Amino acid sequence: MLNxxxxxxxxxxxxxxxxxxxxxxxxxxxILILFFVQWEIMxxxxxxxxFLVSQPSRMVKFLIKLYNEGTLFRHIGVTxxxxxxxxxxxxxxxxxxxxxxxxxxFISKVLDPYLVVLNALPKIAxxxxxxxxxxxxxxxxxxxxxxxxxxxxxxxVSSGFKEVDKDKIKLLQTFGASKLQILxxxxxxxxxPTMISALKINVGLSWVGVIVGEFLxxxxxxxxxxxxxxxxxxxxxxxLSIIILSxxxxxMYEIVAIFERKYLRWRG
Amino acid sequence: xxxxLKIENLSIKYHTLDDETEAVKxxxxxxxxxxxxxxxxxxxxxxxxxxxxxxxLLRPSSGKIYLDGSEINYPCNKNCNKIGYMLQRDHLFEWxxxxxxxxxxxxxQNKFNKNxxxxxxxxxxxxxxxxxKDYYPHQLSGGMRQRVALIRTLATDPExxxxxxxxxxxxxxxRLAVSDEIYKxxxxxxKTTIMVTHDIAESISLSDxxxxxxxxxxxxxxxxxxxxxxxxxxxLKSREAPEFRYYFNAIWKELDIHVE
Ligand SMILES: Nc1ncnc2c1ncn2[C@@H]1O[C@H](COP(=O)(O)OP(=O)(O)OP(=O)(O)O)[C@@H](O)[C@H]1O
Ligand SMILES: [Mg+2]
Numbered sequence: 001m002l003n004x005x006x007x008x009x010x011x012x013x014x015x016x017x018x019x020x021x022x023x024x025x026x027x028x029x030x031i032l033i034l035f036f037v038q039w040e041i042m043x044x045x046x047x048x049x050x051f052l053v054s055q056p057s058r059m060v061k062f063l064i065k066l067y068n069e070g071t072l073f074r075h076i077g078v079t080x081x082x083x084x085x086x087x088x089x090x091x092x093x094x095x096x097x098x099x100x101x102x103x104x105x106f107i108s109k110v111l112d113p114y115l116v117v118l119n120a121l122p123k124i125a126x127x128x129x130x131x132x133x134x135x136x137x138x139x140x141x142x143x144x145x146x147x148x149x150x151x152x153x154x155x156x157v158s159s160g161f162k163e164v165d166k167d168k169i170k171l172l173q174t175f176g177a178s179k180l181q182i183l184x185x186x187x188x189x190x191x192x193p194t195m196i197s198a199l200k201i202n203v204g205l206s207w208v209g210v211i212v213g214e215f216l217x218x219x220x221x222x223x224x225x226x227x228x229x230x231x232x233x234x235x236x237x238x239x240l241s242i243i244i245l246s247x248x249x250x251x252m253y254e255i256v257a258i259f260e261r262k263y264l265r266w267r268g
Numbered sequence: 269x270x271x272x273l274k275i276e277n278l279s280i281k282y283h284t285l286d287d288e289t290e291a292v293k294x295x296x297x298x299x300x301x302x303x304x305x306x307x308x309x310x311x312x313x314x315x316x317x318x319x320x321x322x323x324x325l326l327r328p329s330s331g332k333i334y335l336d337g338s339e340i341n342y343p344c345n346k347n348c349n350k351i352g353y354m355l356q357r358d359h360l361f362e363w364x365x366x367x368x369x370x371x372x373x374x375x376x377q378n379k380f381n382k383n384x385x386x387x388x389x390x391x392x393x394x395x396x397x398x399x400x401k402d403y404y405p406h407q408l409s410g411g412m413r414q415r416v417a418l419i420r421t422l423a424t425d426p427e428x429x430x431x432x433x434x435x436x437x438x439x440x441x442x443r444l445a446v447s448d449e450i451y452k453x454x455x456x457x458x459k460t461t462i463m464v465t466h467d468i469a470e471s472i473s474l475s476d477x478x479x480x481x482x483x484x485x486x487x488x489x490x491x492x493x494x495x496x497x498x499x500x501x502x503x504l505k506s507r508e509a510p511e512f513r514y515y516f517n518a519i520w521k522e523l524d525i526h527v528e
Contacts, residue, residue, distance in 0.1 A: 167357065167359055168359050170320075171353075173344070174352075174353035176344055177376045185372065185376065186361070192363070
């Protein structure tokens with residue numbers, strides 16, 4: 001449709017939309033800049049205590065120090081790695097379990113209350129047990145992240161499966177489809193939007209799991225920097241890690257969103 | 269003439285936790301080879317249920333259905349592949365292109381190969397859809413979607429077609445045009461057809477026989493042999509036949525629809 005000749009009115013309309021979008025982005029960036037500038041000034045003027053709230057210039061110094069020590073990317077990398085493994089595993093294993101539940105209505109009904117209980121339970125409470133079982137290291141962190149996203153995935157993907165249009169299943173049955181074919185041809189493809197939204201939720205949950213896990217056991221990673229910074233009263237370290245964490249979380253969410261747009265092309 | 273499809277003493281009840289619904293009672297019907305039969309009846313009387321039973325999608329409470337002399341069982345057996353069932357809505361899969369939608373039945377029945385692609389492309393060509401084969405369903409009009417759904421049903425080369433209100437989703441103008449097209453497709457392919465509809469005029473204009481059902485539980489009230497004095501019969505021409513009005517009034521009275 002790009003090469004179509006639009007009327008003047010339509011061109012005006014498009015321009016207006018574009019201007020509005022630019023305005024929104026500009027204001028968003030301005031807010032960010034203002035926030036950091038006022039933070040810096042307030043700290044410089046000792047209106048707020050830089051020891052307690054840190055200050056952008058100190059954070060930059062700390063960033064450079066980490067970079068020079070060569071540990072900056074190591075910490076970011078470790079945390080991102082754990083998070084990605086956590087939410088990818090959570091989504092895949094959760095979906096597989098949801099498929100098994102779909103295959104047997106009986107098992108699904110039997111397990112229903114247990115899933116509800118597990119879902120209500122704050123999974124973080126299982127942290128110490130997981131460390132005890134899995135060991136005091138990275139696998140435990142990933143396991144905690146996985147625990148947090150797993151049950152939600154099972155529940156949301158299962159309910160997505162149940163919402164699949166019964167008549168579409170009936171249509172396949174008119175061709176004599178087997179249960180496996182029904183899964184492959186209609187249940188899975190029409191649940192892709194649900195699975196992607198589970199993936200999106202899991203990205204967020206996985207960050208929570210990983211950071212908590214790192215609080216408990218880690219020797220490296222952003223979560224470790226946050227706890228360690230707190231223990232040695234280095235608020236620069238804490239604040240910087242939180243900011244890096246926010247940026248990383250945002251980027252990861254965007255990547256999943258791009259993935260979503262790509263896969264939902266046919267929705268038009 | 270030997271009946272292709274034979275329905276004997278068919279009764280169907282639905283059981284749910286809080287009720288039992290008798291949808292079909294003691295129904296007998298013979299359908300001949302190449303015949304176009306319409307079933308009309310009040311809303312909710314059990315028309316879809318009858319088609320589902322013929323397609324082997326549900327287990328009758330009693331009675332038997334034979335296709336070419338062999339019984340149709342539930343869950344559906346080999347006989348299923350001889351039946352093409354077009355549901356009340358087109359149910360095209362949004363995530364599949366038009367071509368992939370049409371090949372769905374073949375894929376399920378493991379009959380998909382190079383030859384079938386050729387055959388399907390010929391069919392799409394013949395019915396004016398070839399240039400849309402890489403489109404997705406949302407890019408098509410309602411009438412086109414309906415034609416795609418029919419071709420999807422025909423692609424597995426069934427002996428008998430079951431159409432459940434195939435035109436109900438279309439507006440009146442489109443409906444007339446699409447029923448003309450679809451009638452032509454079915455006659456071209458020489459299929460035996462059972463069509464369910466609410467529309468009396470539509471049933472007369474398309475069919476060789478019209479079966480009128482009672483209120484639920486569905487029983488046959490009457491069967492009309494439609495004999496129209498038009499040459500080269502098409503649904504649109506049929507509507508101009510002098511006998512059309514007669515059949516219309518008779519079936520209308522038979523249906524006994526009250527507005528309360
Ligand atoms: N799965 C089911 N479980 C219980 N009752 C059902 C079920 N399917 C249909 N019925 C009931 O059986 C009766 C017949 O339904 P059916 O769908 O065959 O009617 P229909 O003639 O096709 O109606 P319509 O004209 O609205 O399409 C209805 O009263 C309906 O409520
Ligand atoms: Mg119906």
